[in-house]
Amino acid sequence: xxxxxxxxxxxxxxxxxxxxxxxxxxxxxxxxxxxxxxxxxxxxxxxxxxxxxxxxxxxxxxxxxxxxxxxxxxxxxxxxxxxxxxxxxxxxxxxxxxxxxxxxxxxxxxxxxxxxx
Numbered sequence: 179x180x181x182x183x184x185x186x187x188x189x190x191x192x193x194x195x196x197x198x199x200x201x202x203x204x205x206x207x208x209x210x211x212x213x214x215x216x217x218x219x220x221x222x223x224x225x226x227x228x229x230x231x232x233x234x235x236x237x238x239x240x241x242x243x244x245x246x247x248x249x250x251x252x253x254x255x256x257x258x259x260x261x262x263x264x265x266x267x268x269x270x271x272x273x274x275x276x277x278x279x280x281x282x283x284x285x286x287x288x289x290x291x292x293x294x295x
Contacts, residue, residue, distance in 0.1 A: 184270070184271055184272070185271075186219075186220070186221060186271045187218070187219070187220035187221070187268070188220065188221045188223065188268065188269040188270065188271055188273070188274045189212060189214060189220060189221070189222050189223070189266040189267070189268055189269075190223045190224075190225075190256060190266060190267045190269055190277075191207065191211060191212060191222070191223065191224045191225070191265060191266055192262055192265055192266065192267055193211070193265055194225060194226055194227040194229075195207060195224035195225065195226065195233070197224075197226045197231050197233060199224075199233075200244065201235075201242050201244060204216075204222070204224060204233065204235040204244065205235065205242065207222075207224065208222050208235060211265050212264060212265060212266045213264050214266070216235060216237055216242070217237045218237070219237055219238075219239070220236075221234055221235075221236050221271075221274065222234065222235045222236070223274070223277075225254060228253060229253040229254045229255070230248065230249045230252070230253055230254070231246065231247070231248045231249070232246065232247045232254055232277075232278075233245070233246045234246075247278065252280070254277055255277070255282045256269065256273070256277055
């Protein structure tokens with residue numbers, strides 16, 4: 179289980195990303211596409227076209243982390259909000275936890291594919 183502080187900034191790239199990217203490729207996407215500083219301490223999330231894979235880039239003060247989650251079935255879902263700016267959607271850390279746990283943020287319920295273990 180991952181947990182993040184409530185004050186953590188979370189940005190989701192709204193355009194799909196090439197999931198073959200690693201540290202340098204995602205670092206470049208944050209600076210050029212999202213126009214943010216990858217070392218700001220924020221979380222930057224990227225997804226593929228099908229939204230079945232999510233990668234997170236995070237700077238913890240001493241180095242970059244990449245976290246990845248591939249869904250065996252279903253897709254990640256986040257609200258289509260009006261708060262999209264510069265190709266990114268700003269989420270709260272709670273919304274990120276919902277996203278990673280399979281909660282549909284449009285309807286506030288678990289996705290049909292979600293199984294709790």
